[in-house]
Amino acid sequence: MQAVQEGQDISMIGQFGVGFYSAYLVADSVTVITKHNDDEQYIWQSEAGGHFTIQRDTQNESLGRGTKIILTMKEDQGDFLVERTLKDLVKKHSQFIQYLIRLYTTK
Numbered sequence: 001m002q003a004v005q006e007g008q009d010i011s012m013i014g015q016f017g018v019g020f021y022s023a024y025l026v027a028d029s030v031t032v033i034t035k036h037n038d039d040e041q042y043i044w045q046s047e048a049g050g051h052f053t054i055q056r057d058t059q060n061e062s063l064g065r066g067t068k069i070i071l072t073m074k075e076d077q078g079d080f081l082v083e084r085t086l087k088d089l090v091k092k093h094s095q096f097i098q099y100l101i102r103l104y105t106t107k
Contacts, residue, residue, distance in 0.1 A: 027071035
């Protein structure tokens, strides 16, 4: 948020990495809720058109610390809502990530 206030270049490319942009292959929009121990909680939202919003999160429960990513899936991408498919993808593509990834599911 400091970069925004200081007027620095905050173009989307490079802010989250190429892997993040693959979310738009299956989602119409992406919402990222993030909280650092020493900062407020923020919401970043975009529909992949090059525009995004960032605002302080005053409506959701505090994460405490961490990041929550919410994908609004495209209608034809229902296969990625199958729990086994998601677990297999996360396992395959996170082998070298040192951070814990949790997949919350409901039945």
